[in-house]
Amino acid sequence: MKIVTRLNLLSLASVLAMTLAVVVAAVLFFQGAQQQAYERLMRLEWQHTALAIQQRLNRSGVVAASEEVQSQLLALRAKDGFASASIVVVERNDNRVVFDPEHRVGERTDEAVVNDMMRLQKGTLQYASKGLRRMVVFDTLEPIHWLVGVSVLRSEVDAS
DSSP: OOHHHHHHHHHHHHHHHHHHHHHHHHHHHHHHHHHHHHHHHHHHHHHHHHHHHHHHHHHHOHHHHHHHHHHHHHHHHTSTTOTTOEEEEEETTTOBEEEOTTSOTTOBOOOHHHHHHHHHOSEEEEEEETTEEEEEEEEEETTTTEEEEEEEEHHHHHHO
């Protein structure tokens, strides 16, 4: 093979390798940007939910606030990208459930994800529940010291 042909092949291979590297970097960048955008959307949904809960609590008490969480959950699940949504509300001072579809009201919870949320008090976590990966955005509702978390399946985040 002539030297010119070899150089042309080497040059072509280099261009293909650089193109592949750029494509991989772009995909990784856009996946990260997409996750950040979804987290911001979840944070906005958290704020809307927390405000509705607090308003109902101030007007009508704890039982009505718990009912408001249920209605907020149904409304959230009706939105695009939130079909798998779940909301958990736990008292920060003793880990008692105020609302959780999987636990009874007043029951103490010792789940690892709840303990992590209690420790951090605000943020975003990824965890596994029943073999499914989930992402939760959470914060403390003051002055009542309720930890409120809004979570969705990771597959739903990745699909958006």
